[in-house]
Amino acid sequence: MATFAVSSGTINPLTRTLPLAKNTKPLSLFSLSISLSLKASKTPLRASSMSYDKQLAAAKKAASLAARLCQKVQKALLQADVQSKSDKSPVTVADYGSQAVVSVVLQKELDSASFSLVAEEDSGDLRKEEGKETLQRIMKLVNETLASDETYGNAPLSEEDVLAAIDSGRSEGGPSGQHWVLDPIDGTKGFVRGDQYAIALALLDEGKAVLGVLACPNLPLSSVASHNPQDPQEKVGCLFYAQVGSGTYMQSLDGSTPIKVHVTDLDNPEDASFFESFEAAHSLHDLSSSIAKKLGVKAPPVRIDSQAKYGALSRGDGAIYLRFPHKGYREKIWDHAAGYLVVAEAGGVVSDAAGNTLDFSRGRYLDLHEGIIVTNQKLMPALLKAVKESLNEKSSSL
Ligand SMILES: Nc1ncnc2c1ncn2[C@@H]1O[C@H](COP(=O)(O)O)[C@@H](OP(=O)(O)O)[C@H]1O
Ligand SMILES: [Mg+2]
Ligand SMILES: [Mg+2]
Ligand SMILES: [Mg+2]
Numbered sequence: 001m002a003t004f005a006v007s008s009g010t011i012n013p014l015t016r017t018l019p020l021a022k023n024t025k026p027l028s029l030f031s032l033s034i035s036l037s038l039k040a041s042k043t044p045l046r047a048s049s050m051s052y053d054k055q056l057a058a059a060k061k062a063a064s065l066a067a068r069l070c071q072k073v074q075k076a077l078l079q080a081d082v083q084s085k086s087d088k089s090p091v092t093v094a095d096y097g098s099q100a101v102v103s104v105v106l107q108k109e110l111d112s113a114s115f116s117l118v119a120e121e122d123s124g125d126l127r128k129e130e131g132k133e134t135l136q137r138i139m140k141l142v143n144e145t146l147a148s149d150e151t152y153g154n155a156p157l158s159e160e161d162v163l164a165a166i167d168s169g170r171s172e173g174g175p176s177g178q179h180w181v182l183d184p185i186d187g188t189k190g191f192v193r194g195d196q197y198a199i200a201l202a203l204l205d206e207g208k209a210v211l212g213v214l215a216c217p218n219l220p221l222s223s224v225a226s227h228n229p230q231d232p233q234e235k236v237g238c239l240f241y242a243q244v245g246s247g248t249y250m251q252s253l254d255g256s257t258p259i260k261v262h263v264t265d266l267d268n269p270e271d272a273s274f275f276e277s278f279e280a281a282h283s284l285h286d287l288s289s290s291i292a293k294k295l296g297v298k299a300p301p302v303r304i305d306s307q308a309k310y311g312a313l314s315r316g317d318g319a320i321y322l323r324f325p326h327k328g329y330r331e332k333i334w335d336h337a338a339g340y341l342v343v344a345e346a347g348g349v350v351s352d353a354a355g356n357t358l359d360f361s362r363g364r365y366l367d368l369h370e371g372i373i374v375t376n377q378k379l380m381p382a383l384l385k386a387v388k389e390s391l392n393e394k395s396s397s398l
Contacts, residue, residue, distance in 0.1 A: 066215065181333050183338075217238070219238045308320050330366075
């Protein structure tokens, strides 16, 4: 299979040839390859106890276990060679299973009395007669996954427990109190293709994102830009996490020493590269091209699925992320909350096309002015200008 899937000036360096993350090399090798390729400093975690430390530890554990479940399903899916889009059942199983695992872990680790979760999936279809078999499969997967962690080994969940765990994600969120925000598999289409996906978990406090965790099982530990999927030595599986005011860290999903990451400090757009959705249905590729051209960006777009784009940008793999959904689409908070904080704490800026910061306090939807743009502080003024000009040209040509 090709190392790079190149089509019409586009690079997708992360094809399905990526191996799934496994327990592999000693930690020192991870640290070496990461620090060489990312030029990121190895910084010890802050010793002082922050107010969200306990929630962060629970969120990392929850996302890592959910990633384990997803990896298992994706592996089976690819081996069985049934990744046609018409066969949605394995995806459904992984989406629900991941949501149940995260919900259970958070409630076990934290005070469940005040637990509020805004999550993508609900159990409606699983409670129907035709959902019975799927529910059985999910229950088995969830129990196997929880049992793989020694702390949860001996109390298997019933079908009703699994349904309740999934449905705990029905919170509406909002501007007051604390709410977890979960996308159990972001980038479902990438997941089915064997490409990128993420488990994205954030915590909102009084409407603001205060924690962001992104588990990206297929993302290389080294930069996407230098990634060679045909190199069997190259490791994949990243866990990004950010706590408000404390920066962004990345470690291997297998548990290497965390390193602090930063967005690129590029100030010349000619040297920048930009990310966008792999799926043209999710973002207007033509509009991104026009913006990039105005800015003077020379490199072709890097198209990858899911909030792995935010993770990759937070460590400087690329400088810009452009997302312009088709008219009428309403963004959801779980598609951006975790990625937003991961980038913001790494020194980046995330805004809508008018330069407004994202507002996660309005419930399940993220209402904004046309599109989401992400870059570093130096490039943002020029990017906003290019976006404005391109949008004006687009509307005057209609
Ligand atoms: N028509 C559309 N326009 C924009 N985003 C869409 C869309 N249809 C689905 N999406 C969202 O795009 C997300 C994936 O983003 P990306 O293109 O960056 O991989 C999906 O998340 P899920 O896969 O969790 O459903 C979904 O929420
Ligand atoms: Mg999503
Ligand atoms: Mg999803
Ligand atoms: Mg979805």
